[in-house]
Amino acid sequence: MPLSAAQTIPRKISPSLGAAHGSVHVPKTGPLFRRFLSFAGPGYLVATGYMDPGNWATALAGGSKFGMALLFVAVLSSLMAIVLQALSARLAFATGHDLAQNCGQAFPRPVRLVFWLIMELAIVATDLAEVIGTAIGLELLTGLPLGAGVILTSLDALLILAFTRFGFRKLEAFVVTLLILIASCFAIELVLARPDMADVAKALLPTRDLITNPAMLYIALGILGATVMPHNLYLHSGIVLTRAVGPSHAEKSSAIRFAILDSTIALLFALLINGSILILAAAAFHAHGHPEVAELPDAYRLIAPLLGSALAAKLFAIALIACGLNSTLTATLAGQIVMEGFINIKLNPVARRLLTRLVAIVPAVGVILIGGASATNGLLVLSQVVLSLTLPFAVVPLVWFTASRKRMGRLKAPLATTGIAAVIGVAIIALNTKLVLDAIAG
Incomplete structure (x- = not known):
């Protein structure tokens, strides 16, 4: 007989996120759509991490330098993300605990500390991208100096405090509103850019250059790191537990289905935005003979004259700031x-x-003072590669836990899903190894 979650995890574990845990009511009966709406929200918080300012840097670099060739990577990365985030939600509802808590139960203390430090590195890399991206957006839109903008971003802690008081559903509504704003900005810009749809369709197929060209692989891994983000797997497994789901097998099974549907829809929405950034860069810069546009300020300055509209540049900056706020x-x-x-x-x-932001602000300000504003883009792309390199430390335990009948009981992942997720994990590790070897070889 399968072990229950209580048998699998013997010691008492305090709920993560404090009062938010189990705070969202889930109706047990009623129309299917109404029940689904009670689960809608966490997927969009997760999707936010898939379109942060670091993603902009990698997408702009890839689109301007290689045209639409890397669109396949963006699509593949999103499909990978859908599979992995589905496992994350499954683990949470099956065990009643998030991925970090499951790791805390399964690993000895030294291993736990190593994993924690690596995930903190991933979060700092994410925060670094947010600091720089938001500060650049403020500079472009208002003229605020970049250094001052970096320091000003520390005030976003007040935003966190506000939503801590208002409740988790209010936070979800705020995030969705900003996502709609971002999508609207890019929809208008794509209309102005008029990309060749035949080229877009062709770019959905892989190119051999992805493996043979180290520069393309570097950007591709940056896109991968910006799309399949390691801390998002931990995040998703925690925030779905804000839903008050009953203890029965039927209630947990239903919750898993609704949570997977929520995250799948949200990540497909994120793919549209991610793809739009890359397509915009390809249509506006690569197609007009500007293959080296990789920096956000350069993109802002060039996008208006190339698209023939000053509105395009303003929308670009507004969407960038909105992305930074959401990722915060x-x-x-x-x-x-x-x-x-x-x-x-x-x-x-x-x-x-404040602690995380302080750690991220120091290198950002240092780079600005030493290398100037132009050096920040390299830091943005590097932050995404760091995320890609830390990704196995989230993927491997996730696949391992969800494949375990002892831990998951009857809710263990289907064999086919486990197989696909394992292939994804191996592919990520192999690509990361090649990246490191290419860097060593110069």
Whole structure:
């Protein structure tokens, strides 16, 4: 007989995210659509991490230098993300605990500490991208100096404090509103750019250059790191538990189906935005003989004259700031889940945010002072590659846990899903190894 979640995880574990845990009511009966709406929300918080400012840097670099050739990577990365995030939600509802808490139960203390430090590195890399991206957006839109913008971003801790008081559903509504704003900005810009749809369709197929060209592989891994983000797997497994789901097998099974549907729809929405960034870069820059546009300020300055509209540049900056604000919220939540699950330390969300932001601000300000604003783009792309290199430390335990009948009971992942997820994990590790070897070889 399969073990229950209580038997699988013997010691008492405090719920992550404090009062938000189980705070969203889930109706047990009623119309199917109404029940699904009670689960809608976490997927969009996860999707936010798939379109942060670091993603912009890699997409702009890839689109301007290689045209639409890397669109296949963006699509493939999103399909990978859908599979992995589905496993994340499954693990949470089957065990009643998030990925970090499951790791905390399964690993000895030294291993837990190593995993925690690696995930903190991933979160700092994400925050670094948010710091730089949001500051650049503010500079472009308002003229605020980049250094001042970087320091100003620390005030986003007040935003975290506000939503801590208003409730989790309000936070989800805020994130969805900003996502709609971002999508609207890019929809208008694509209309202005008029990309060749035949080229878009052709780019959905892989190119051999992806393996043979180290420069293309580097950008591709950046896109992968910006799309399949390691801390998002921990985040998703924590925030779905804000839903008050009953203990029965039927209730958990239903919750898993609704959560997977929510994250799949949200990630397909994110794919549209990610693809739009790359297509816009290809149509606006690569097609007009500007293959080296990889920096956000350069893109802002060139996009208006190339598309023939000053509105395009303003929309670009507005969407960039909105992306930074959204990523701020989700990175803080991920940090709480990781810290509480691995080392069982609870920290006030505002204090947690200020600490993480301080760690990210120091290298950002240092790079600005030493190399100037032009050096920040390299830091953005590097942050995404760091995320890609830390990804196996989230994927491997996730696949392992969800394949275990002892841990998951009857809700263990189907064999086919486990197989696909395992292939994804192996592919990521292989690509990361090649990246490191290429870097060593110069």
